Structure formats: C-alpha cells, structure tokens
Amino acid sequence: MGLTLGLSTALSGLLTSQKGLDVISQNVVNVNTKGYVRKVMTPESVTVNGMGAGVQTGKIIRSVDEGLLQDIRRQTSTQGMLDTLNQYYPRVMDLFGQVGDNNSISHQMQTLQSSFQSLAAQINTPAMQTAVMQTCLDTANQLDQMSESLQSLRLEADRGLQTVIGLANEQIANIFDLNQKIVRASAIGSEVGDLEDKRDNALTELAKYMDIQYFPRGDNSVGVYTKSGKTLVDKGAAELTHVATTITDAWMTKAGGNFNSITVSTDDLLRDITGDFTSGEMRALIDLRDKIVPNLQAQIDELAAKMKDVVNQVHNRGTTYPTTRSTMSGTRQFMDPNNPDINAGIPAALVADPQTIWLSGDDDVTIAIFDPNGTEVASTTLKTIMASNAYNDAAGNATALDISDTPATPGVKLTDVAAKIQNWMQAQTYQNSTLSSASASFATGKFELNTGHSSLSLAFRDQVSSVKGSNAEDATINFDADGDGTADQSVDGFSNFFGLNDLFTKTVPNSISDSNILHQDFTLSTTRTIRLLDPSGQIGNAISIPTGSNLAAMAAAINKQTQTNESSTLSTAAVTMTSDATITIYDSYGTITGFPITIDSATTDNLNDIAAEINNVGGSVQAKVVQTGPNAFKLRVWDSRGTPLTMSVEAGAIGSSNLGTYLGMQQANLIQATVVPDGSGYRLRIRQTDDQELFVAADQDNATPPTSFITEMGLRASSSRSAGNLSVRTDIQGSPSLISRGAMKYNADLQQYALSEGDNTTTMAIANAMAAKSQMASAGNIYAGSYNFVEYAAASISVVSTNASHAKDQLAYQKTLSTALNNQHTSFSGVNLDEEVANMINFQQAYSASAKVISTLQQMLDTLVNIIQ
Known part of the structure; x- marks a missing residue:
C-alpha cells in the first residue's frame, strides 16, 4: 500500500507540474496579446483520511484588480x-x-464697416456703390456658409x-x-x-x-x-x-x-x-x-439679426438721390383682412379686429415727393393726412382718423393708413398733371407704394413733431397685432417698421418667436393671456396661462389651445351641393352635444354657411373661414376648451364627389410651443408650423408701465435662421445705386424739404452705427451686453477657441491619467517574462523531482516482485 500511495502521490505531482507549465506557456505566448490577463495556477495538497495523498491542480486565477x-x-x-x-x-x-x-x-464685419466709410468719401462713385453692395453680399454669404x-x-x-x-x-x-x-x-x-x-x-x-x-x-x-x-x-x-x-x-x-x-x-x-x-x-x-453647435449657431444668428436690424434702421432713414425711387415695397408681412383683392367672394368678415398702428407722443412722419432735381413736389405728415376729411379711408369714407396715442383705444387700421397715403399722393400734381396712378396698398400683406410717375421719388422723414422742419428723430410706431387697442410691439422708425427701405433682408418669414434665455425654474409672475395669429387670423383660442406656470406648462397650454381642424386649401369659397350633408364632431368622450347637424344643400352656397351652421349649435365647437391669399380658402374648426376634435362629413354630393372629400378636414397643429436649451438656460419657442408669419398678441396688466406676457418673457421674433437666410435686397443687388446715401433735409430759407446729390449723411450714419455698441441679447455662451459687431464676432471666435483649448487640455490630462491606470493594470495583470521563467523553472524542477520519485518507486517495485518470484 505504501509504494502504491507513493507512486500515486508522485504522479499527482507530475500532472500538477505539467498543468502549471501549461498555464505558464499560455502566459508567455500571450505576452503581447491585447487584453490578456496573466493566469496563476496554485497547487493544492490532497489528503485522504487525514493523511497526505499528493497534490492537485488548484483553481486557475486571473490576476485582475476589479476596482482598477x-x-x-x-x-x-x-x-x-x-x-x-x-x-x-x-x-x-x-x-x-x-x-x-x-x-x-470679425474681419468681415470690420471690412463691411470700412466699406461704408469709403463710400461716404466717394458717395456718387458707382464703383464704390458696387463695392459696398458686394461687401454686404459677401458678409451675408459668409454668415450663410457658416x-x-x-x-x-x-x-x-x-x-x-x-x-x-x-x-x-x-x-x-x-x-x-x-x-x-x-x-x-x-x-x-x-x-x-x-x-x-x-x-x-x-x-x-x-x-x-x-x-x-x-x-x-x-x-x-x-x-x-x-x-x-x-x-x-x-x-x-x-x-x-x-x-x-x-x-x-x-x-x-x-x-x-x-x-x-x-x-x-x-x-x-x-x-x-x-x-x-x-x-x-x-x-x-x-x-x-x-x-x-446650437450655441454657436445662436451666436452667429444673434450677430446676423442685430446687424440686419441696426443697418436697416439707419438705411430706412436715407434716400437714394440722385437715383430715383418711385416705388417702395415693404419686407414685413401683415394680416390683411380688409383687402378686397384677397377677400373677394366671401360675404362675411373673416377677422373682426384687424391689425393697427399708432404713433407715440408728438412723433410724426413727413411724407414727401421729390422731382429728379431733388426739389420738393409735395409734402405732408402722417398725422395731418390721417386727421383730414379730404382723404378717404379704405372703405371710401371721408373720415378723420387719429393715429396718435391719445384715444382711449388707439390704433388705425393698416389699410386705412395705405388708403389715405394713396389718396394724398393722387391729389398731388406734377407738370400740370395729377398723380392719379399713385398707389399704396397691402395687396400681398406687405406695404407697397408707387408715386405713379417714374421721375418722382417718395421719401419719409421721422421727426419729433408735426411742425415742418422739426428735428429728425425716429418715430415710435406702436403695433397692435390683434386690434384690441393695446400695443404688442413698438418699433423705431416708420419706414423701418414696414421695411420699406431695407438693405438686408431675411429670406424666410418670422414664423418663430423666442423668449429671453430663462432659468429652468422660471415661473410666470401673474396670470397672462395671449393670442397667436398668422396671416389667416387668430389660431385657436385666447390662451390664459396661470400664475406660477413654468416653461413646460406654458408650452403645454399654448399647444392645447391652438389645436384646430383644417380643410384643404380651396380655390374658392363657393360650395354647390346637390344633396344634404351631415357633419358629426367628436371629442375623446364621443359625439359632442348638438351633433350631428345637417347642412342643407338648398341654403348652402359657400363655406361661411357651413361655418355658421356649426356655430349655431351653440356649444364649445367654433368655426370660421380663413384665407391665406388670393384664391386660397380654408374652413377652420376648433374647440373653445382646447380639446382635440375629430370631424366626420358624410354625403353632400358635389358632382361625382362629396362634401367630405372636397373639404378634406384634418386635425392640425399650426402652432408648436417647445422649451429649448440655449446657453446657460432655456427659451420658450413658439413656431408656426407651416412657416407663415407669426404674430403674438397679449393682454396688458394695470402696472405702470403696463406689462404683458410678451414683456415678462422677452418674447420677440426669433433670431434663429437669421445667419443662414440673410441676403441683400434683390433690387439693390441689381442696382447698387439704390443704397441709401443721403437723407431728406429741411431748407429753412425755402421752407421746403430737399435732397442733395453730395449728401453722405446716411452712409456715415451706417458706418457709425456699426462701430457703436449695440445691446445684444444673450445667445449661446455669450451673455447679454453692449458690443459693436466686430467685438461680438471676436467674442464668438473667442468662445470657440476657449472651448477647443479646454477640450484639448482635458484630453491631454485624460490621456496621462489613462496611461497611469493602464500601467498599473499592466503591472498587476500583465505577463512578466522574467517572473514566468522563474515559475517555469520551479515547475520544471518539481516535475523532475516527481519523475525521479516515480523512477525510484518503480525500481523498488521491481525489486519486490523479483524477491517474490
């Protein structure tokens, strides 16, 4: 028994050493294998009935520090x-x-500023005018490319x-x-x-x-x-x-x-x-x-938007003399519910309260016509013609209108402003002929004027009072987006307000409004009410936002109250059915009380009749006809509770089709309100989803001065998309002489206004305005403050450079730290050839010793067998 046990014990040592050598060989051959962890085999003794019986292979352990x-x-x-x-x-x-x-x-901004200074020194040089136009275009293109x-x-x-x-x-x-x-x-x-x-x-x-x-x-x-x-x-x-x-x-x-x-x-x-x-x-x-990237985009958008506004404000004060400018087309889009060209064929008013404007305090606007020599042909002021019975309003009535801020409910309709200016121009004479072809209108929702004579120029001059020749200063134009008698926006400069003489243009509508950058915990100080409108009119309901609402709650309230159901865009308001139709309207609880209703084919001949039948139900469902342009009509249905509706239209034969197919009613979300991050905070963003002009109207409180949702939130047309959609006015690109250089000035001796060929007033004013500091809003990583455009552009570059340098430094530190950690890991878990060779020698010696024991025991067994034989 002793020899057998000894032989077994020695054999176990042999096998264990063999396994140890196998583990070592795996370590050695994988010394350069990425991710390989050194394995260690620890032998374990074997006991039988408390007595040693050899050795066995222990667990093969990976040399790993899990914490590391x-x-x-x-x-x-x-x-x-x-x-x-x-x-x-x-x-x-x-x-x-x-x-x-x-x-x-920043260099491009400096180049633009310098180009206006150079033009001021050579005001009537065509090459310099072209150079300025090209520099403006280059600036717009660079911002667009960025x-x-x-x-x-x-x-x-x-x-x-x-x-x-x-x-x-x-x-x-x-x-x-x-x-x-x-x-x-x-x-x-x-x-x-x-x-x-x-x-x-x-x-x-x-x-x-x-x-x-x-x-x-x-x-x-x-x-x-x-x-x-x-x-x-x-x-x-x-x-x-x-x-x-x-x-x-x-x-x-x-x-x-x-x-x-x-x-x-x-x-x-x-x-x-x-x-x-x-x-x-x-x-x-x-x-x-x-x-x-969005933060950087916000910065260049703010730069582009502010530059456009500042340059355009000054450019709108100027004139192009000696180049004649007999026509002016505004760049700002408005609703125009009273335009007969737009609303022809609709027997009912689409919008009860049209948009209005009025002047602040004693401000007034001189309107003047000049001949090719720069001599005044006629002049008046906006307040004068508005208050005169001699010039009819848009309805053709000889009505005196007050465009000042003194009435209890101030405001004059835009169409009345256009009609009175047109009638005044048509009453003037030049070369013994009246300017009967003169026109002023909002035919496309933008203010368009024409003197009616290609040799006559039209110009505007804001001044501090109605007195002829009083000091020039931008008039404050108050704009009421929904005609409720409260100003929703104030803009300096009459021509600037309408964009009649803009140099830079934005090639997309102002379909987005943004708040200031606000803290994520911002809440509304008091209950506020707003209304949202596009060129078709008000969208959905007036929106009441409770005290204490955070940004997310504001967005939710806006989205809820602006849900509508819209028909397809129809080319006519007329509807001719040969059989009755049935309209059923549902909310999430089922059919709304009062529905279904029958639309009588015998008494229905237009969309307004259908809207009237829906409104006659008398519940929460509202309907109206809206129009977005010539031959573009829609039926709009919504719920005064802000509840989503589903509308079913059955029967009502229209030729081979039916009323339901003809209308194509669909749920619509024309307004999307979201909370978006910007820089160190968040903005409330309101967007017209069809990319139409967005108007925000708000009720004012009784504070002094009055405040509203607009003022508390800092809500305004978003600068977003400004950099990517900035351009130079198309006619200026074709004729750089249309860049404003001089300005209308008063000659006290002649008691007339005049234009001067060598006048560089406006050109120098633009250069000075670009060099002067403007109040910039917070955008991206640049906080609100006063900057000139070169400084702001340089600050944007500095933000990029600082952030890039910081990221580079962090990476360098991180690589150093990672190297140190990997070295520790390699030291603990990696294969050390010297150590493995030493262990190999140990196992080799153990293997040899076990083999020697077996050899010796074999001899002893042989001797024992021979004795027995």
Missing part, C-alpha cells in the same frame, strides 16, 4: 468623449477663424451617433454571448479565464461608447446597465435604437422633437434615454448636436 478595471472603464468613457470632441473642434475653429485672420467673421457648415456638423454628429449605437449594440450582443459561454463552461468545471478576458475587453470597448455600470452574478455572468439603470445585458441582449435625421436647420432641436430619440428594447414603453448618457462617444455626439 472599473476606474479604467470610467476613464475610457471620458476619453472617448474627449477624443470625439477634439475631432470636431478643429473644424469648428476653421469656420470661425482667428480674430486676426482675413477670413474670420450656418450651413454648422448644420452639416450637427447632421454628421447625428449620423455618427447612429453609427456608434450600432457599434455599442455589437458589444452588448458580444457580452451576452460570452456570458452564455462562461455560464455553461463554469457549470461543467471547464476553464473560463480566456472567455472572461474577452468579456472584459468587450466591456471596456462598450465603455468607450457610453458610460455603463455592471455587476457580477453567482453564475459568473455579469449584468450590464446604463448609469440610470436601464438594462443592457441580463437574460438577453438589449438593442439600442436611433434613426438619424436626414435634414437639420438652425431652429431644430432635440427638445422640440426634431431629432429622433434613443430607445432600448428592454423598455416596453420605449422611453427616450438620450439624457441617460453622461460620458463616452455618444455623449460627445449628443452634446455636439444639441448643445455645442
């Missing part, structure tokens, strides 16, 4: 984020340039996000697959070290894309989760989903729903988890798309 691995993965996520940011920042810096670069936006490039970067980041999510899904699937193999191998006692190495590599790779947390389980598998606890790997492999958008624009935001969500398949509700990622390449791409 977790640190490495956290740093891997951070470095992945910084690596991605540093791939994009150099491209952004190339767009903005350095302050001293000739191609930077905007386009920034949006391309956002689009690229969103597509990159989709790609990275695909890579993350591969690693998630890989981790789950390795989990399965490890669990199966562990169950049958097989070695799993190499599989665990591969799983660790997959976890580290996943950490590069996104920040994760993971936990080991008793069966040797690991559960993997997002930082917020969303499951990525458990009993199955989750799949992250994100579909990149195909188009982006400056106004588009993730908060506004313009970029798709990131969802995970383990969430049955498929909730958006975009905000769950705080590090990794995914976080960098999200920040680029939703924060970094």
Whole structure:
C-alpha cells in the first residue's frame, strides 16, 4: 500500500507540474496579446483520511484588480468623449477663424464697416456703390456658409451617433454571448479565464461608447446597465435604437422633437434615454448636436439679426438721390383682412379686429415727393393726412382718423393708413398733371407704394413733431397685432417698421418667436393671456396661462389651445351641393352635444354657411373661414376648451364627389410651443408650423408701465435662421445705386424739404452705427451686453477657441491619467517574462523531482516482485 500511495502521490505531482507549465506557456505566448490577463495556477495538497495523498491542480486565477478595471472603464468613457470632441473642434475653429485672420467673421464685419466709410468719401462713385453692395453680399454669404457648415456638423454628429449605437449594440450582443459561454463552461468545471478576458475587453470597448455600470452574478455572468439603470445585458441582449435625421436647420432641436430619440428594447414603453448618457462617444455626439453647435449657431444668428436690424434702421432713414425711387415695397408681412383683392367672394368678415398702428407722443412722419432735381413736389405728415376729411379711408369714407396715442383705444387700421397715403399722393400734381396712378396698398400683406410717375421719388422723414422742419428723430410706431387697442410691439422708425427701405433682408418669414434665455425654474409672475395669429387670423383660442406656470406648462397650454381642424386649401369659397350633408364632431368622450347637424344643400352656397351652421349649435365647437391669399380658402374648426376634435362629413354630393372629400378636414397643429436649451438656460419657442408669419398678441396688466406676457418673457421674433437666410435686397443687388446715401433735409430759407446729390449723411450714419455698441441679447455662451459687431464676432471666435483649448487640455490630462491606470493594470495583470521563467523553472524542477520519485518507486517495485518470484 505504501509504494502504491507513493507512486500515486508522485504522479499527482507530475500532472500538477505539467498543468502549471501549461498555464505558464499560455502566459508567455500571450505576452503581447491585447487584453490578456496573466493566469496563476496554485497547487493544492490532497489528503485522504487525514493523511497526505499528493497534490492537485488548484483553481486557475486571473490576476485582475476589479476596482482598477472599473476606474479604467470610467476613464475610457471620458476619453472617448474627449477624443470625439477634439475631432470636431478643429473644424469648428476653421469656420470661425482667428480674430486676426482675413477670413474670420470679425474681419468681415470690420471690412463691411470700412466699406461704408469709403463710400461716404466717394458717395456718387458707382464703383464704390458696387463695392459696398458686394461687401454686404459677401458678409451675408459668409454668415450663410457658416450656418450651413454648422448644420452639416450637427447632421454628421447625428449620423455618427447612429453609427456608434450600432457599434455599442455589437458589444452588448458580444457580452451576452460570452456570458452564455462562461455560464455553461463554469457549470461543467471547464476553464473560463480566456472567455472572461474577452468579456472584459468587450466591456471596456462598450465603455468607450457610453458610460455603463455592471455587476457580477453567482453564475459568473455579469449584468450590464446604463448609469440610470436601464438594462443592457441580463437574460438577453438589449438593442439600442436611433434613426438619424436626414435634414437639420438652425431652429431644430432635440427638445422640440426634431431629432429622433434613443430607445432600448428592454423598455416596453420605449422611453427616450438620450439624457441617460453622461460620458463616452455618444455623449460627445449628443452634446455636439444639441448643445455645442446650437450655441454657436445662436451666436452667429444673434450677430446676423442685430446687424440686419441696426443697418436697416439707419438705411430706412436715407434716400437714394440722385437715383430715383418711385416705388417702395415693404419686407414685413401683415394680416390683411380688409383687402378686397384677397377677400373677394366671401360675404362675411373673416377677422373682426384687424391689425393697427399708432404713433407715440408728438412723433410724426413727413411724407414727401421729390422731382429728379431733388426739389420738393409735395409734402405732408402722417398725422395731418390721417386727421383730414379730404382723404378717404379704405372703405371710401371721408373720415378723420387719429393715429396718435391719445384715444382711449388707439390704433388705425393698416389699410386705412395705405388708403389715405394713396389718396394724398393722387391729389398731388406734377407738370400740370395729377398723380392719379399713385398707389399704396397691402395687396400681398406687405406695404407697397408707387408715386405713379417714374421721375418722382417718395421719401419719409421721422421727426419729433408735426411742425415742418422739426428735428429728425425716429418715430415710435406702436403695433397692435390683434386690434384690441393695446400695443404688442413698438418699433423705431416708420419706414423701418414696414421695411420699406431695407438693405438686408431675411429670406424666410418670422414664423418663430423666442423668449429671453430663462432659468429652468422660471415661473410666470401673474396670470397672462395671449393670442397667436398668422396671416389667416387668430389660431385657436385666447390662451390664459396661470400664475406660477413654468416653461413646460406654458408650452403645454399654448399647444392645447391652438389645436384646430383644417380643410384643404380651396380655390374658392363657393360650395354647390346637390344633396344634404351631415357633419358629426367628436371629442375623446364621443359625439359632442348638438351633433350631428345637417347642412342643407338648398341654403348652402359657400363655406361661411357651413361655418355658421356649426356655430349655431351653440356649444364649445367654433368655426370660421380663413384665407391665406388670393384664391386660397380654408374652413377652420376648433374647440373653445382646447380639446382635440375629430370631424366626420358624410354625403353632400358635389358632382361625382362629396362634401367630405372636397373639404378634406384634418386635425392640425399650426402652432408648436417647445422649451429649448440655449446657453446657460432655456427659451420658450413658439413656431408656426407651416412657416407663415407669426404674430403674438397679449393682454396688458394695470402696472405702470403696463406689462404683458410678451414683456415678462422677452418674447420677440426669433433670431434663429437669421445667419443662414440673410441676403441683400434683390433690387439693390441689381442696382447698387439704390443704397441709401443721403437723407431728406429741411431748407429753412425755402421752407421746403430737399435732397442733395453730395449728401453722405446716411452712409456715415451706417458706418457709425456699426462701430457703436449695440445691446445684444444673450445667445449661446455669450451673455447679454453692449458690443459693436466686430467685438461680438471676436467674442464668438473667442468662445470657440476657449472651448477647443479646454477640450484639448482635458484630453491631454485624460490621456496621462489613462496611461497611469493602464500601467498599473499592466503591472498587476500583465505577463512578466522574467517572473514566468522563474515559475517555469520551479515547475520544471518539481516535475523532475516527481519523475525521479516515480523512477525510484518503480525500481523498488521491481525489486519486490523479483524477491517474490
């Protein structure tokens, strides 16, 4: 028994040493394998009945410090984020340039300012006029190219996000697959070290894309989760989903729903988890798309919008003499409910309260006509002709109107302003003929004027009073968007208000209104009421927003109260049915009381008849006919409760079709209110979804001075899209001599106004205005303050440079930290050849000794056998 036990013991030593050498050989050959962790085999003694019976192979242990691995993965996520940011920042810096670069936006602003100064010195030189026009166009084009490039970067980041999510899904699937193999191998006692190495590599790779947390389980598998606890790997492999958008624009935001969500398949509700990622390449791409680039876009939009406003305000004061300008076309869009060309064929008024304007205090506006020599042909003031019975209003009545701010309910309809100016011009004579062809109207919703004679120029001069020759100063124009007698906006300059002599234009409507940048905890100080309108009239209901409402609650209230049902755009208001129709309207509870109703074919001949039948029900359902242009009619239906409606129209034969098909009623959300991030806070954004001009009207309180939702929120036409849609007025591009250079001036000796050929008043004023500091609103990472345009452009460049430098410094630090952590990991988990050789010698010696024991025992057994024989 002793010899047999000895032989067995020696054999166990032989096998154990062999296994040790096998482990060492695996370590040695994988010394340069990325992610390989050194394995250690520790022999264990074997006892039988308390007596030693040899040695056996112990558990093969991976040399891993799990705490250190977790640190490495956290740093891997951070470095992945910084690596991605540093791939994009150099491209952004190339767009903005350095302050001293000739191609930077700040240099372009300086060039534009200098071009006006040069024109002032050579005011009537065609080459200089062309040079200024081209510089204006170059400035607009550079801003447009910057905007386009920034949006391309956002689009690229969103597509990159989709790609990275695909890579993350591969690693998630890989981790789950390795989990399965490890669990199966562990169950049958097989070695799993190499599989665990591969799983660790997959976890580290996943950490590069996104920040994760993971936990080991008793069966040797690991559960993997997002930082917020969303499951990525458990009993199955989750799949992250994100579909990149195909188009982006400056106004588009993730908060506004313009970029798709990131969802995970383990969430049955498929909730958006975009905000769950705080590090990794995914976080960098999200920040680029939703924060970094939009902030830069907001800055150049603010620059473009303010430059346009400041230059246009001064340019509108000027004249083009000696170039004749007999026609003027405004750039600002208005509602025009009283225009017979627009509303022909509708027997009922579409909008009860048209838009109005009035002047503040003693302000007045001189209107003058000049001959080719710059001599006054006729002049008057706006207050004078409005108050005169000699000039008819838009209805053809000889009515005296007060355009001052003294009436209890101030305001004169825009169409009356146009009609009286037109009648005054037509009453003037030139070369013994009346200007009967003169015109002024809002035929397209924009103010258009024509002297009726190609040799006569029209000009405006704002002044401090109605006295002829009184000091020139911009008149304050108060604008009432809904005709309720309260000003919703005040603009300096009569011509500037209408955009009659703009130099820069915006090629898209003002369909978006933004609040100031507000803190996320901002709440409304008191209950406020607003109304939203587009060129068709008011959309939905008046919106009452309660005291204490936060930004999200405001947006929700606006969206609720502006829901409508719209028909298709119809070419005529007439409706001819040969049989009766039935209209049924439902809300979420079912058919609304009073419906269905019958539309009698015998008494219905237009859309207003249908609207009247709906309104006659007398409940919460409202209906009206709206018109957006010539031969463009719609039936609009909504609920005064702000409840979504469904409208069913049956029968009502119209030729081979029916009324339901003809109307094509659909639920519509013409207004979208969202809360969007900008810089250090958030804006309330209200958008007309059909990209039509948006008007915001608000009730005022009794404070002194009165305040409203508009003033408390700082609500105004958004500067968004300004950089990407800035241009020079088309006729100026074709004829640079239409750039304003001089101004209407009063000759006290002649007691007349005159235009002078050598006058550079307006050109110098534009140059000075560009050099002067303007009050800029907060945008992106630049806070509100006074800047001239060169300074603001330089500040934008500085923001880019600072952020890029900071990201670069962070990456350098992160690389140093990652190197240190990896060195620690390598020191602990990596293969040391010297150590492995030493261990190999030990196992080799043990193997030799065991073999010698076996050899000796074999001899002893042989001797014993021979004795017995």
